[in-house]
Amino acid sequence: MRVMHQSLLKKHKRGFTLFEILLACAVVCMLVWSSRHIYAICRTLLFSVAVDQVTAVCHALTHEARLTGSEKMLRIILPSSYSTNNGPQVQLPPGIEWGVRGARVYGPPSSPVHAVTTPVVGGEQERGTYIFTWHATGARTPGTVYLSGADGSCAAITFSRAACGTVTPWRLEKGRWIKK
Numbered sequence: 001m002r003v004m005h006q007s008l009l010k011k012h013k014r015g016f017t018l019f020e021i022l023l024a025c026a027v028v029c030m031l032v033w034s035s036r037h038i039y040a041i042c043r044t045l046l047f048s049v050a051v052d053q054v055t056a057v058c059h060a061l062t063h064e065a066r067l068t069g070s071e072k073m074l075r076i077i078l079p080s081s082y083s084t085n086n087g088p089q090v091q092l093p094p095g096i097e098w099g100v101r102g103a104r105v106y107g108p109p110s111s112p113v114h115a116v117t118t119p120v121v122g123g124e125q126e127r128g129t130y131i132f133t134w135h136a137t138g139a140r141t142p143g144t145v146y147l148s149g150a151d152g153s154c155a156a157i158t159f160s161r162a163a164c165g166t167v168t169p170w171r172l173e174k175g176r177w178i179k180k
Contacts (some may be wrong), residue, residue, distance in 0.1 A: 065134040093134040095150035109170040109177035
């Protein structure tokens with residue numbers, strides 16, 4: 001009888017118990033939940049790096065123009081790339097574009113009084129691109145460039161006509177512009 005009882009238990013032990021299935025589902029849910037937050041953090045970091053990259057390029061153009069005495073140019077190509085001095089086109093990271101998406105944003109960052117309706121304010125417009133030029137005494141074409149991320153984050157980079165060629169990055173937090 002005991003042998004028969006053990007063989008019956010072995011026959012019915014082929015599947016998972018309800019507790020094991022629920023435990024596996026809970027573990028999968030926790031992994032999905034945590035990966036969503038990690039993805040959001042990575043997206044925010046990627047946006048910050050893109051703003052820093054464009055700012056660094058503008059600083060380099062400013063210094064190069066001052067040192068060489070020749071004009072240096074940044075060409076903004078909509079929706080999401082740029083080039084310098086007619087060099088190769090550089091693509092912004094995925095999900096990042098020139099301009100402002102979604103919510104109403106006011107600019108320029110130094111005195112936000114007008115709704116931002118274009119990706120670039122200032123510069124020279126030429127066949128769907130915007131051109132900013134620096135020479136030895138600063139930005140010949142001052143203005144502001146806006147960037148937006150897929151998650152609604154927004155940043156701006158301003159170029160002044162000052163002799164030192166000031167390039168200032170800004171980020172939008174809770175409706176207010178903050179120098180980065």
